[in-house]
Amino acid sequence: MIDFDLTDEQKALQKMARDFAEREIRPIAEKLDRSQNLLQDFPWDMLKKASKLGLRTVGLPKEYGGPGFDFRTWVVIIDELAYCDISCSKIITQSWRGAHRIAHQGTKEQKDRFLSAFRDDDTYLLSGARTEPNAGSDTHLPYDVPEAGIMLTAKREGNYYALNGRKHFISMAPVAKLVTVTARTDKTLPPSKGCSAFLVPKDTPGFRIASIQDKVGYRFDVQGELDFDNAKVPVENLLGGKEGPAGPEGPAGRIELCAQSMGLARAALDAAIKYANERIQGGRPIIQHQAVAMMLAEMYQTLQAGRSLLWRMASTADMGQDDHALLLATKSFCTEAALKISLTAMEVFGGSGVMREMPVQKYVRDAMVLQHLEDTQQISRIKIGQVLESRLKEGRLSR
Ligand SMILES: Cc1cc2nc3c(=O)[nH]c(=O)nc-3n(C[C@H](O)[C@H](O)[C@H](O)COP(=O)(O)OP(=O)(O)OC[C@H]3O[C@@H](n4cnc5c(N)ncnc54)[C@H](O)[C@@H]3O)c2cc1C
Structure with missing residues (x-):
């Protein structure tokens, strides 16, 4: 049986999210929607205030200082934030899935390094990059042959992987401090076996945001085009510590x-x-x-x-x-x-x-x-x- 009643804790969180959204999101939503410069107008103050209330880090498990909420609680909070504006809601919740993924698929060292940094910095956002100019639906329904799907390559060179290629339409990448990038580590294998994920900090040499991609709506889910030109990613940043898919993407x-x-x-x-x-x-x-x-x-x-x-x-x-x-x-x-x-x-x-x-x-x-x-x-x-x-x-x- 599925219980539709909210727990007392969920009711309190619902109220907290609703009050926050009415107070901090509603007054800025329309102005943001008319912005001529997404990066200049990015609502960092709103994010910082949300972060102080613990809203940015809802996806973190308890052992890394997060609340370890279940998915039903995610739904209750997001519904209230999105009621006022889905762009601002996305700014706050985008990193939940990224933190969740690192917590479930990262090595102990990766969790210690990246999740602690994420937890302690009110402006730390996460992003995930799979889509490429020539790999859209292919990344979700792969024709599982070596010549299809993701083409951004990661080649091991000593203690680094050299990443080369392009991603596009990547949510929050222009404002994120860490991007989880899916790349081809073995071009002879089909994408389901030959791809691996890398944790790429924004200051990685050879990695840059090539452009900001504006849209008709949902504008502050800021999309970016990412360029990798021999981007040097340390071997320790290979998600899960070994080549190949680090696990199912989850819900x-x-x-x-x-x-x-x-x-x-x-x-x-x-x-x-x-x-x-x-x-x-x-x-x-x-x-x-x-x-x-x-x-x-x-x-x-x-x-x-x-x-x-x-x-x-x-x-x-x-x-x-x-x-x-x-x-x-x-x-x-x-x-x-x-x-x-x-x-x-x-x-x-x-x-x-x-x-x-x-x-x-x-x-x-x-x-x-x-x-x-x-x-x-x-x-x-x-x-x-x-x-x-x-x-x-x-x-x-x-x-
Ligand atoms: C606002 C926004 C945010 C996004 N955020 C991210 C992100 O954070 N990270 C990320 O990696 N990606 C992101 N994406 C990319 C998104 O996942 C892709 O846009 C989506 O997978 C579709 O790919 P595509 O746009 O290349 O369309 P295409 O794959 O080119 O599809 C075009 C049309 O062809 C159809 N089609 C394609 N292949 C088949 C097939 N095999 N069988 C039947 N029909 C088919 C599609 O259904 C569609 O109607 C984002 C996109 C948007 C718009």
């Missing part, structure tokens, strides 16, 4: 993405309800027109379905069950729900929906970007199909 990134989607969708629905109650047409608030009430009801229905699915998925992950089909189905449903709900909210607003001073156009632009994070909708569905087929072959269909 952390997709749980973060789904929780953000649901926080945004909830905000869009609330904005639509308030507007529908205030806007008078035909001599009465438009909420009293059945056509509008039906739009609100559909948005509510989709939101509740997404939230329930996400809670179930987070609970499954907390119980240590690896249900990849459920993870991908939840990711696909929640990101699509965010876009559907914000587009319907835009209809409720009528012509005002596309006006810059109204909140709803930002929800749509932000939700559009969410569709492209992690695996695309098509790749998610192909992978779900593959899991279902393998279950059929194993004789366990819907179990």
Whole structure:
């Protein structure tokens, strides 16, 4: 059985995250959305304040000074932050998955070195780089042959690996102090066996941010193009200490993405309800027109379905069950729900929906970007199909 009730601790964290978001995020969100210079306007003060409350380091296990929260607690906190603005929410939560990964896949020495530095510095952000100009969906659904997928190479030269190649679309890389980079260590093997991950500090010689990549929405999830020109990465920074994949990627990134989607969708629905109650047409608030009430009801229905699915998925992950089909189905449903709900909210607003001073156009632009994070909708569905087929072959269909 899955328990939908929040614990007292989760309720307190929910309140803390909500108060923080209303106080520190809401007042700056719109100005950030109109920024002409993402790096210059990056909200370091907001991040520092979040960090002082422990919000930046939620993904750290207890033995490294973090809270060791379960995924359901992640969902509760992210939902509140994203309700006010998903970009600021992402700035705070982006490093949770990175810390989680180092804690689960790093060597003892790597955990001591990098997680302590991360914990002690209020402006320390983590980033993860897999995607390349010619390796997008290939990194999620690899054609598992040597000539496909990731092409950035890492060649051992004495005590270093020399990294050469390009990454792009990498979240927070321009502001991160450490980037976990997936590279090809053996070009004769398919990507599933021939890739390894490296912990690359931002001041590594030969590594630079080649450009900042701006987007239509979700703008302060700052994307960067990364250039590696004989970047010298010490052998001790090979994640897990040996070549080859350091382990499965785990559910952390997709749980973060789904929780953000649901926080945004909830905000869009609330904005639509308030507007529908205030806007008078035909001599009465438009909420009293059945056509509008039906739009609100559909948005509510989709939101509740997404939230329930996400809670179930987070609970499954907390119980240590690896249900990849459920993870991908939840990711696909929640990101699509965010876009559907914000587009319907835009209809409720009528012509005002596309006006810059109204909140709803930002929800749509932000939700559009969410569709492209992690695996695309098509790749998610192909992978779900593959899991279902393998279950059929194993004789366990819907179990
Ligand atoms: C805002 C944002 C943040 C991101 N953050 C990161 C990050 O932090 N780290 C990182 O490594 N990456 C990141 N990415 C990259 C993201 O994971 C990729 O954009 C995504 O995997 C899709 O790759 P692509 O953009 O190259 O699209 P493509 O792979 O070129 O896909 C184009 C179209 O073709 C379809 N397609 C491609 N291959 C197949 C196939 N085999 N079968 C069927 N259909 C297919 C796709 O579904 C899509 O519709 C980010 C992207 C965005 C937009």
